[in-house]
Amino acid sequence: MHTPGLRLLPPAVTAIVFAGLTIAVAAHAGALIHADAALVNSARSASLDHPALHSLMAALTRTGGSAVLILAGLVTVAALLAGRLWRAAAFVVVAAVSTTAVRWAVRAAVARPRPAEQLAPAEGWAYPSGHTTSSTLAALVAVALLLRLVDPGPRRSAGIAVVTVWAVGVGLSRVFLAVHWPTDVIGGWLLAATVVPLCAVAIRLRD
Template sequence: MLLHAEVRRRWLWTAGAAVAAYALLTAAVEVPWGPLMARDAVISAAAHQFALENPAWRQAMIAITRTGDTVVLVAVLVFTLGFLLRRRLFAQLAFVCAAVAASAALRLTVHALVARPRPEDMLSSGAGWSYPSGHTSHFATAALLLLLLAWPLTRARWQRIALVAVVGGWALLVGASRVALVVHWPSDVLGGWLVALASVPFIAVTHAVYLNHSRR
């Protein structure tokens, strides 16, 4: 996957900003920083009450959050890798594998070190520590990868707008559903989004630089 120099710079700046924000947020969670904890508690309490008072909303959030389950994402990943392998798109295949591995490593390392408990009044199932949100980081990573792979295939402006709206919007909804169901604190979801914004752009730039040098 080739990227122009200007695009690489933008992606690198995005990755750097996401890493810095992720580091600051992680430090605030680990300390823990009072204002952040208080804001998390207020939002979670409001989400819990709203979900209990609106069963239809709760069921909608459950349906959305299930699209981010591991079994769904693994199936999508296997299909994507199989498609790229069948088309002999080995560069894209390597990029997807590296980005998924980087995102998982960035999340799991902090996940184990911080070991943040989940909210007590969860309205859906959740296992393991809370920070950062696995559903959020996995789906956001998948969304960014899909955007990067599909972008060159779209020509019309409306197609690209639709692609960003559907894929990006769904990634935001999956993260929001974790807060709506009180399975994660809001800062957990923010951390999950930052994981994807740090790992995918960095791997994209690294991969593009490697391809540029290897083809000289």
């Protein structure tokens, strides 16, 4: 069993990287802004040139929407409570509330505009990406529950692989649809990768 200190190391690293990225975004670092613009323009062009790619990205984005993830979260918590898995249910709630609260606070503080020529409807400030943060939160919660509740084997490995690929895909879809800058997506990945493991340690999910 890992000690709490070792469990805190990965989120400590992601927290430092997230803080550095957030400072760079808020400061409008020139190299970062240019790289973001070049990448989002390339991704947008690829979506326009390949209708199948655009359709795939649009479908992935829909799976990372608030309505889908809130419903999935409520069903998960209800199932855990029905199974008397109190600590696991508390972890899901605390991780969701904490990650969302931090995202809202950072988004309001940075107040970064979105790309101008969007290929999908989107509103609000850009950094960090809400779809990316929420889907990564959901994926990390699913991984934590799989590690806690499912015995090692192909089923657990497949589940972890599926939710990981899905969360990465949702993040990429936001860039291909030109509703977020690449660093918005990276920030969402880092934010969830920081807060969710900290919540698991706080709830003592693995004990």
